[in-house]
Amino acid sequence: MGCIIGGLAGTVACCFGSAACSLCCACCPSCKNSTASRIGYALMLVIGTIVAAVMLDPGLRDKLDKIPGLCKDFLGSDYQLLKVEQCDNVVGYLSVYRVCFAMAAFFFLFSLIMIAVKSSKDPRSGIQNGFWFFKILIMIGICVGAFFIPRGAFGQAWMIVGMIGGFLFIIIQLILLVDFAHGWAESWVGKYEETENKCYYFGLFFCTAVFYILSLAMVTLFYIYYADHADCKLHKFFISFNLILCVVISVVAILPKIQENQPRSGLLQSSIITLYTMYITWSAMTNNPDKTCNPSLTDIFTPSTINNGTTTGGTNVQLAVFDWQGIVAMLIWLFAVLYSSIRTSSNSQVGKLTLTEKTILQTDTGSDSSAATDGGEKGQNVYDNEEDEVAYSYSFFHFMLCLGALYVMMTLTNWYSPSSDFKTLNANMASLWVKISSSWLCLAIYTWTLVAPIILSNREFN
Numbered sequence: 001m002g003c004i005i006g007g008l009a010g011t012v013a014c015c016f017g018s019a020a021c022s023l024c025c026a027c028c029p030s031c032k033n034s035t036a037s038r039i040g041y042a043l044m045l046v047i048g049t050i051v052a053a054v055m056l057d058p059g060l061r062d063k064l065d066k067i068p069g070l071c072k073d074f075l076g077s078d079y080q081l082l083k084v085e086q087c088d089n090v091v092g093y094l095s096v097y098r099v100c101f102a103m104a105a106f107f108f109l110f111s112l113i114m115i116a117v118k119s120s121k122d123p124r125s126g127i128q129n130g131f132w133f134f135k136i137l138i139m140i141g142i143c144v145g146a147f148f149i150p151r152g153a154f155g156q157a158w159m160i161v162g163m164i165g166g167f168l169f170i171i172i173q174l175i176l177l178v179d180f181a182h183g184w185a186e187s188w189v190g191k192y193e194e195t196e197n198k199c200y201y202f203g204l205f206f207c208t209a210v211f212y213i214l215s216l217a218m219v220t221l222f223y224i225y226y227a228d229h230a231d232c233k234l235h236k237f238f239i240s241f242n243l244i245l246c247v248v249i250s251v252v253a254i255l256p257k258i259q260e261n262q263p264r265s266g267l268l269q270s271s272i273i274t275l276y277t278m279y280i281t282w283s284a285m286t287n288n289p290d291k292t293c294n295p296s297l298t299d300i301f302t303p304s305t306i307n308n309g310t311t312t313g314g315t316n317v318q319l320a321v322f323d324w325q326g327i328v329a330m331l332i333w334l335f336a337v338l339y340s341s342i343r344t345s346s347n348s349q350v351g352k353l354t355l356t357e358k359t360i361l362q363t364d365t366g367s368d369s370s371a372a373t374d375g376g377e378k379g380q381n382v383y384d385n386e387e388d389e390v391a392y393s394y395s396f397f398h399f400m401l402c403l404g405a406l407y408v409m410m411t412l413t414n415w416y417s418p419s420s421d422f423k424t425l426n427a428n429m430a431s432l433w434v435k436i437s438s439s440w441l442c443l444a445i446y447t448w449t450l451v452a453p454i455i456l457s458n459r460e461f462n
Helices: 002-015 019-024 033-054 060-065 077-089 092-113 123-129 132-146 154-195 198-225 233-253 256-261 267-285 297-301 303-307 309-321 324-342 348-354 369-373 394-412 429-455
Strands: none
Touching: 033 092, 033 123, 033 132, 033 324, 033 394, 092 123, 092 132, 092 154, 092 394, 123 394, 154 198, 154 267, 154 324, 154 394, 154 429, 198 233, 198 267, 233 267, 233 429, 256 429, 267 324, 267 429, 324 394
16 A cells, blocks of 8 residues: 555655656656646645535534544543544534645645745745655645644634635636636637637637626526515615726727727626626625525425425435535636646736736746757656746745635635534625625726726836
8 A cells, every 4th residue: 555655655756856856757748847737736625625615514523423433432431432523523524624724734835945946046936846755745734734733723813814815816716717708819819819810800800799698697696585575775785886887998998098908808808807706796695695686496496495494404404514605716726727727818908907927927938948958768858948037936836725725714614604513504694795895896807997097097007
């Protein structure tokens, strides 16, 4: 078993290790050191997320009890109570808090270590791009230690930290989404201008129309199911206000003055931001403790369960664990993490306006000369493209993954108050306001990318 684990660890280290490791490995294709490292850290976060999600299985606690001698049937009542408490710690929302605490602590530690790394000549660059086996051990060690943190106020205190981190990561998601939208539109518009192939033109029109239609459909459903009751005035305000803001940004995006400074700005970007804003609005409303304004999807599609008190409670428990809003949130999170790991910033104007250039996204640095030199060699070649300058901010990348771990924690727990018992989960208004305020800030950031070249006319963004 030790040989197997060692071999797997060696393979992982080889695939995402330093250039020296590539001499003894042929398991991965050639790539830049900066890209390989980012993918490696992203995979660590994704695997940790999978582990945290498994701990949310409502039947996991019962399965632990079935293992002889693990959680019960011990001699001595004191020791018995201790083992039962330890088994309770590895299931439920608090266990997710502990796993995500370990991931957040690991990435925050590396964020501090990697401050002001300028090139691969810095000794700390070797830590960033190598020693993967030891870094995995460190994360596992922190995770094991997190399960020995006394319950006390840990859950409530870490939930507040998670809300703040989740809020900040939502903003980062929007920045990445803005970059994606601008990059997509610029690519298709550029290809249309080069080839005059109308497929790109109709593609832009079709995607824009689909995104706006989906947004309008969501608004309609919101009014029907989340703002129909007289007590849901707050939801009516959220829906109406965000709808007005989305109309405003769509109009602003096509104003002649905006088009003059950003010829490729258009409705495709606005439609993507509109759809994302509507998703955030829905996500916020699902955290309202008032069930008359926050029906579950099961209640919406099978209204008969609303009047059945015996089944509604059980349904809510299941939805608290496996919720469609949470699934969508995790898919968007996965897109953001992978996009930030493999995307190279090519839109300099958007990059400078949204801080993605050399901060969140990597830029093309160095050359492929080292790859070409060894091009004839068999096997993997992870070549150093950061000898003169790093391709991205090491410190900020780790800080972003730290926020990503906190966002995962809040998403997997549906932003509820922490508990080990799935039957005592409670939504809270604080998370509702965190999400809805993030939607407003997201719209403000997108608007800034449109008007900044006009307001700061004395600055060069191109």
